[in-house]
Amino acid sequence: MKDLTIALAGIVFFIVASCQSHSLQQIATGSSPDGKIDITVEVIRGQVYYTASKDSTLIIGKSKLGFEFKDMAPLGDKVDIVNVTSGAFNETWEQPWGEKRLIENRYDELTVSLREKKGMKRSFNLIFRIFNEGFGFRYEIPKQEKIDSIIIMKEMTEFAMTGDHHAWWIPAYKDRFYESLYRKTLLSDMGDTVCTPLTMETGSGKYIAIHEANLTDYAAMNLYCVDSSTLVCDLTPWSTGEKVVGRAPIITPWRTVIIADAPGDLITSNIILNLNEPCKIPDISWIKPGKYIGIWWGMHHGMYTWSQGPLHGATTANTKKYIDFAAANGMNGVLVEGWNRGWDGDWSLHGDSFSFTEPYPDFEMEEVTRYAAAKHVGLIGHHETGGAITNYENQLEEAFSLYQRLGVRVVKTGYVNSFLDGKERHKSQYGVRHYRKVVETAARYHIMVDIHEPVMPTGLQRTYPNLMTQEGVRGQEWDAWSADRGNPPEHTTIIPFTRGLAGPMDFTPGTFDFSNPVLPQTKVQTTLAKQLALYVILYSPLQMASDLPENYGNRKAFEFIKVVPVDWEETRIPDARIGDYVITARKDRNSEDWYVGAITDEHQRELTLDLSFLMPDKTYLAQIFKDGDNANWENNPTDIAITEIRVNSSQQLTMKLASGGGQAIRLKCLSP
Ligand code: NOJ
Secondary structure: OOOOEEEOOOOOEEEEEOOOOOOEEEEEEEEOOOOOEEEEEEEEOOEEEEEEEEOOEEEEEEEEOOEEEOOOOOEOOOEEEEEEEEEEEEEEEEOOOOOOOEEEEEEEEEEEEEEEOOOOOOEEEEEEEEEOOEEEEEEEEOOEOOEOEEEEEEEOOEEEEOOOOEEEEOEOOOOOOOOOOOEEEEHHHOOOOEEOOEEEEOOOOOEEEEEEEOOOOOOOEEEEEEOOOEEEEEEOOOOOOOOEEEEOOEEOOEEEEEEEOOHHHHHHOOHHHHOOOOOOOOOOOOOOOEEEEEEOHHHHOOOOEOOOOOOEOOOHHHHHHHHHHHHHOOOOEEEEOOOEOOOOOOHHHOHHHOOOOOEOOOOOHHHHHHHHHHOOOEEEEEEEOOOOHHHHHHHHHHHHHHHHHHOOOEEEEEOOOOOEOOOEOOOOHHHHHHHHHHHHHHHHOOOEEEEOOOOOOOOHHHOOOOEEEEOOOOOOOHHHHOOOOOOOOOHHHHHHHOHHHHOOEOOOOOOOOOOOOOOOOOOOOOOHHHHHHHHHHOOOOEEEOOOOHHHHOOOOOHHHHHHOOOOEEEEEEEEEEOOOEEEEEEEEOOOOOEEEEEEEOOOOEEEEEEHHHOOOOOOEEEEEEEEOOOOEOOOEOOOEEEEEEEEOOOOEEEEEEOOOOEEEEEEEEOOO
16 A cells, blocks of 8 residues: 655756845745645745645745754754655555544655755755645754754744634643633734644635644644744743753654644544554554543542542542442443552642552552452553652552553553643653653553643654543543633533644543532533533543443433444544534444534534435434433533434434533444
């Protein structure tokens, strides 16, 4: 299936003498396989720039590239293009789990080699991969005589947008852990450095998302806006102010730009995954997606404690109750938080006290894991570090070896602190190195990972499919304790198009009891039907049913959570408007069944679902979980109607969504 052709150097490389300025311009160009996206790399008076257009319309105007260093002159402003190669690549690869099984990886590549004309004559390469849905590019600073150790102070990469687009963004430094509500403003009104993915809507109705892929031993990228529409790269610093510390060769992450005609095409783009390296784990048979419950919501609601005492949640007896519930209801795992020493007192200030091998006396590890195994339920062990990562790294091998011995196959990690080890940012190069170390070490022990307070995902699950899911989003836990009343209804209509583009989200839906015993003004601002729809809309291969088991009981709505898959053959977005509503349709990987989730913001609305994605000539039983006639998120969230009808691919369904509401549908194929 692979087809790699490398064109000879210089094919698209030519030198133009500009008559007016008498300056020398050098230009290299490349296009997407369908010829619609064009990239130009040019050097003007020694400075290298790129531009991007789609269908001959400029998408990114002349944008600078290059670096500033600590102890060296900048790179990129006194260079010549010395070589250009281009090639085409086409393969289809299979994801072990995901939103889509088979991924087409088809692009044209343009490599532009640049060298300084004088002085140190340093060289570097720019590599562009141009897909039909967008492009990615990265820098490569090869090993060379004049460069050894490198301290990057600034990556000068720009994205000169061609208008003052609308953007959905969260601040890069003001909030913690990417747990913010997205703001929508014009680029010129952002007034802050923002995180990626940064999603924009242009005046002509295109959708553009900028992010990065394969963030390895480098600092995470943020963006700020100058001149009303030019976005400039801001690398997250070390506490010293340095951005990236290394030695040549240095290869940067890919800077990714998805260019879409509809919001849903952002979600179905595979650029970020494709720009990561193929799987490095030789045997992945132990990696399995699944659903889990947890000793968790009780802590967030103040009913249990992580620490020792009369309300301690993770006791042997309580964990066994959760295991029984999981076994009886087809849940694959039970998350256990607060099982280990270190939680007493203000744990986020004393991360160094955490032990990852010593359980509290009322949690009998051997007995609990034996009990879980006998019931075919997996435990999800929790490693909260309080940000003290040296303490964690010192125990990592021992902790994972213990889990491996006891058959704990998933770890949920946590880094609740403004800084790692008291001074470094989570998304700095320091943090990036740590998270990778944990994922790689876990892989050696056959342990899957769910990272909370992570660095923003960049598609690394392709290379390390044990990196199942991550938080890095304002998840449902905010509806338990946030002072601003919880996540507003529009939140989940935005995050699939922003944070969701980066990778799976451990958002933890599943609320059935909407009351909040501690903060009555703060609550889950959805209807029950919308909670169910979120299982289809928000992708995670480990999906939590986050409410207390006693709140699920035998309620019929729970049937949807029991049957909804977490691993998909394919995904479609039949209709969406960012911030207003989303419809997602996904086909189960293990059957002919489809599942649909539809959600709305605070406005009730009627949507039409065209069932043409179903197989023609087949009949499906649609099991519909919809808002009841009187449902609304504010004072009647649990009003739900559950109906069944037979449908086929030529039909359309009308879906009535309440304010803050939704609809979840299982389309069971009756004639396989
Ligand atoms: C924040 C995490 O997001 C949450 O899931 C966890 O329960 C607490 N930290 C404690 O580690």
